[in-house]
Amino acid sequence: MxxxxxxxxxxxxxxxxxxxxxxxxxxxxxxxxxxxxxxxxxxxxxxxxxxxxxxxxxxxxxxxxxxxxxxxxxxxxxxxxxxxxxxxxxxxxxxxxxxxxxxxxxxxxxxxxxxxxxxxxxxxxxxxxxxxxxxxxxxxxxxxxxxxxxxxxxxxxxxxxxxxxxxxxxxxxxxxxxxxxxxxxxxxxxxxxxxxxxxxxxxQQPTRAIAAIKHAMRAGQTHTLSQQLDLERDLQRELGNSHDYAEGVQAFIEKRAPRFEGR
CATH class of the missing domain: 3.90.226.10 (2-enoyl-CoA Hydratase; Chain A, domain 1)
Known part of the structure; x- marks a missing residue:
């Protein structure tokens, strides 16, 4: 061994x-x-x-x-x-x-x-x-x-x-x-x-979104609904400025598979 x-x-x-x-x-x-x-x-x-x-x-x-x-x-x-x-x-x-x-x-x-x-x-x-x-x-x-x-x-x-x-x-x-x-x-x-x-x-998925999903799901175990709604807003704002969000939307419009880069 x-x-x-x-x-x-x-x-x-x-x-x-x-x-x-x-x-x-x-x-x-x-x-x-x-x-x-x-x-x-x-x-x-x-x-x-x-x-x-x-x-x-x-x-x-x-x-x-x-x-x-x-x-x-x-x-x-x-x-x-x-x-x-x-x-x-x-x-x-x-x-x-x-x-x-x-x-x-x-x-x-x-x-x-x-x-x-x-x-x-x-x-x-x-x-x-x-x-x-x-x-x-x-x-x-x-x-x-x-x-x-x-x-x-x-x-x-x-x-x-x-x-x-x-x-x-x-x-x-x-x-x-x-x-x-x-x-x-x-x-x-x-x-x-x-x-x-x-x-x-x-x-092959948007890595930053996966990290945010992990964070949000676990935070929800101890947050109130109001706290969780605020966290979702903040994460969505951050991800909305990412390369992968822009790529995902463009791929949807062009009816093709997205090419995420994890950024």
């Missing part, structure tokens, strides 16, 4: 990047090293002008959350989980949510603990039919982190969110789709191609 815990592939022609969590023998569970390499990978794709990102896992699982072997359980010197989250997991979730481009999680196999919530922090989740999502925290006496207590109730309602969090039961991909937790479920063999095709499609 490669010593790299993260692999990055950038297709310059399509402006699509793929980041692969690369600890397959450990179900791609996180270590501090892996956090550092993932942060660097996100910086690399931002600098490259990528317009869509696919996040996936190597091997038979997407991500099993935190690797407990990377923690210290020595009495009196145990790892402070609050510090670990504040230093690594929270910045990662905030960064994914704030990326000004569409982020697609291609979930292969198990997504457990922080790994499940890492997938939910992406904009769209495409799951293999064999995939599963597990809020495993309660099984070791912890609370869902990495945004789990925020994402789950919003997507599937409080009753189902509490059910998953309190029991730690495995949720299969097809039920996750029917509950609205994920965007699409596909056969395992089709996962990579489906995620790449979706990313390629989104990379």
């Amino acid at each position: 490669s010593d790299e815990t993260i692999k990055v592939a950038i297709d310059a022609a399509s402006h699509v990047a793929t980041i692969t969590l690369n600890r397959p023998d450990k179900l791609n569970s996180f270590t501090r090293t892996m956090h550092g390499e993932l942060s660097a990978a996100l910086g690399q794709i931002e600098a490259a002008g990528v317009r869509a990102l696919v996040l996936t896992g190597a091997g038979r699982g997407f991500c099993a959350g935190q690797d407990l072997a990377d923690l210290d359980f020595t009495p009196g010197a145990m790892t402070d989980l609050g510090d670990l989250i504040d230093t690594h997991f929270n910045p990662l979730i905030r960064r994914l949510q704030a990326l000004p481009l569409p982020v697609i999680a291609a979930v292969n196999g198990t997504a457990a603990g922080a790994g499940a919530n890492l997938a939910l922090a992406c904009d769209l989740v495409v799951a293999a039919r064999s995939a599963s999502f597990i809020q495993a925290f309660v099984k070791i006496g912890l609370v869902p982190d990495s945004g789990g207590t925020w994402f789950l109730p919003q997507r599937i309602g409080m009753a189902r969110a509490l059910g998953l969090a309190l029991t730690g039961e495995k949720l299969g991909a097809e039920k996750a789709e029917s509950w609205g937790l994920v965007w699409r479920v596909v056969d395992d063999a089709e996962l990579s191609a489906t995620a790449t095709q979706l990313a390629t499609q989104l990379a």
Whole structure:
């Protein structure tokens, strides 16, 4: 196996990047090293002008959350989980949510603990039919982190969110789709191609508009209607001065496909 815990592939022609969590023998569970390499990978794709990102896992699982072997359980010197989250997991979730481009999680196999919530922090989740999502925290006496207590109730309602969090039961991909937790479920063999095709499609769209849509949808979770109406106005004003808006209107008038440039 490669010593790299993260692999990055950038297709310059399509402006699509793929980041692969690369600890397959450990179900791609996180270590501090892996956090550092993932942060660097996100910086690399931002600098490259990528317009869509696919996040996936190597091997038979997407991500099993935190690797407990990377923690210290020595009495009196145990790892402070609050510090670990504040230093690594929270910045990662905030960064994914704030990326000004569409982020697609291609979930292969198990997504457990922080790994499940890492997938939910992406904009769209495409799951293999064999995939599963597990809020495993309660099984070791912890609370869902990495945004789990925020994402789950919003997507599937409080009753189902509490059910998953309190029991730690495995949720299969097809039920996750029917509950609205994920965007699409596909056969395992089709996962990579489906995620790449979706990313390629989104990379051809007006990137600034996609970033604004992401911002507006998430702001709406805490805004009043009046605040949200004002935000929509402000974003629309900004986008109305963009190259892609002018191109979209011109393409509509000329009855042709638009050629968006992401500006």
